[in-house]
Amino acid sequence: MDVKVRSGDTLWYYSNLFNVPLDLIIDSNPQAGPSSLQIGQTIRIPGYETSQYRVQSGDTFWKIASERRISLDAIALLNPSINPRMLQIGEGLSLPVQVTYRVVDGNRPYDFNVLTTDLNELYELYPFVRRETIGNSVMGKELVELQIGRGPKVVHWNGSFHANEWITTAVIMQFLNDYLLALTNKETIRGLEIHPFYNEVTLSIVPMVDPDGVDLVLNGPPDGEFGEMALSINDGNTDFSGWKANIRGVDLNNQYPAKWEVDAARKPTSPAPRDFPGYQPLTEPETVAMAELAGARNFEKMLAFHTQGEVIYWGYEGLEPPRSMTIVNEFERVSGYKPIRYVDSFSGYKDWFIQEFRQPGFTVELGLGVNPLPLEQFDEIYQETMGIFLASLYM
Template sequence: MNIKVRSGDTLWYYANLFNIPLNLIIDSNPQVSPTSLMIGQTIKIPGYQTSSYKIQSGDTFWKIASERRVSIDTLALLNPDLNPRQLQIGQQVLIPVQVTYRVVNGNRPYDFQVLMNDINELDEIYPFVRRETIGQSVMGKELVELQIGKGPKVVHWNGSFHANEWITSAVIMQFLNDYLLALTNRENIRGLEINPFYNQVTISIVPMVDPDGVDLVINGPPEGEFGEQALRINQGNTDFSGWKANIRGVDLNNQYPAKWEVDAARKPTEPAPRDFPGYQPLTEPETVAMAELAGARNFEKMLAFHTQGEVIYWGYEGLEPPRSMTIVNEFGRVSGYEPIRYIDSFSGYKDWFIQDFRNPGFTVELGLGVNPLPLSQYDEIYQETIGIFLASLYM
């Protein structure tokens, strides 16, 4: 929600007027000097939207403010061209509406367009969220990273490395929405006060690593060369529900130089719906973007969300730091998931992250069943995962 600066206004006054933490207003307006506002300058107020109301007979600002439970001065800020003493029937008045509800609905087929619509809406309501394009998919779709917070500890979450595990993107985005609601409304999540994390932790999120693959699973093959290639790889079968790879048939979570050659020797040797590690490591734009992001951000810990199994993999070749065990045991406690240190699998993002950065890395396998998991499991999975998201911040 945008307002215009008046003579004598300060960001501190706006924070009190709208009951929004001052640091969130400051970070929503990075081009504005907090100590020298200019009259007429546009200020973004996070956590608010506006509704429109048409003046009726007998209306006054006081009456409207009382009925809508807002202050008269918020109406004045949003309607600078209206004279409160000369309201006319039929005039439009903007009303501030504090957002106390989710705009993300994860419990639905969550393809790239749904993701981008949700990102755009969150971007509008919560302008303190920083948005970066870290690369493009094979088909040119934007690979988006979202950052929240100003803390020195950078915690990373990602989802949909595998196409038919798209439910992970929905879970991440819904929790992000809940986290932003807690920040702007000064609320707790499961009894945990959220606002202190904003200055302690920077959260880095790539909600959908494989957007082309996700769209292929949910919507079927696209028209043109890429769709035709996918159909050939899938042996003409139009059912892509078992597809894990990117649109070129490369499994993105077998693309990293962490004993890549071991997996390459025992996995498919040409593009396939799943498990083909590519002809060499880091050939795909999605995996390159994620590798470069890890190098740029220096994650203090990394969580890659997958499905299924209700387990958390946390070790790689004994290179994981000792505190990884403490962290994963807390993840297990709050979720009911089983920590598993080693598995006979290599070349994943978690493996490479631990190998190259020697920081805690985790592959979190949500839910039980056959991928893609049915949306009937969504609410249960979400409730199990909330504790892991929170624990990644405080551990």
């Protein structure tokens, strides 16, 4: 919601008027000096939208404010050209409405278009969210990173490294929405005060690493050369439900230089629906973007969300730091997922991250069954994963 600065207005005043934490308002308006607002300047108020109201017989600002449980000055601020002593029946007023509901519905097929729509709506409502394009997919789709918070501890989450594991993006996005709601409404999640995390943690989130692959699984092959290539790799089969790779048949989570040659020797040697590690490491734009992001952000910990198995892989070649065990034990406590330290698999993003940065890295396998997991599991998976999201902030 946008407001226009009046004489004497401050960001602190807006924080009190709308009951929104001051740091969220400051970060929503990086162009505005907190102590030097200009009259007529536009200020964005996070967590609010406006509704339109037509003046009825007998209405006054006081009556409308009382019925809507909003302040008189909030109405005056949004309607600077309206004389409150001379309201006209049928006259239109803008009223502030605090957003207390989710705009993200994760429990549906979650392709790149759904993600883009939800990101745009979240960014409009919560402009303190920083949004950056870290690269592009093979087909040119934006690989979006979101950053929330101003804390020194950078915690990273990502989803949909594998195409038919797209439900991980839906889970991340729904929790992100709940996190933003808790911040702007000064609420708790599972009894935890959320606002302190804003100044302790910077969240880095890449919700969909493989947008081309996700769209292929959910919507079928696109027109043109990329669709033809995918059909050829899939032996002409139009059922892409088993497809894990990116659009040109490279498994993005087998692309990292962490014993890549070991996996390459025992996996497909040409493009395939799953498991082909590429002809060499880091050939795909999606994997390059994620590697560069890790180098740029200095993650304090990294969580890659996959499906399925209800397990958490947390070690690599003994290079993981000792505190990784403490963290993963807390993840187990809050989710019921079983920690597994080592597994005979290499070249994943988690493996490479631990190898390169010696920081805690985790591959979290959500749900049980055969990928793609059915949406009937979404609510259960969401409840299990919520504890892991929260624990990654405080551990």
